[in-house]
Amino acid sequence: MALYPAVTLIFWLFGPLLADLPLLIRTFAVxxxxxxxxxxxxxxxMTKTFSFWLYPKKNNNTES
Incomplete structure (x- = not known):
């Protein structure tokens, strides 16, 4: 959810500047x-936004 938009934004912003570079250098820069x-x-x-899911509160009321 974060990687694809980040890569797309980098290519959109810097694509014209990187277009003339060799593939290996362009890939390294991006x-x-x-x-x-x-x-x-x-x-x-992302960690803060999804903390409710990443670190759920433990329920101490265990029902047997």
Whole structure:
């Protein structure tokens, strides 16, 4: 839910600038930008947004 939009946005923003670069350099540049964005911006946001699902509250009322 975060990776695909991030990659699409990077290609949309920087695509024309990267078009003339060789494939390996272009791939490295996009990967580096996406990794930084995912690590410092997107994953903390996603973790906070979906914390109710990632870290559900434990129910102490166990019924037997």
């Amino acid at each position: 990967t580096a930008v996406v990794i930084v964005a995912m690590t410092y911006f997107l994953m903390p946001f």
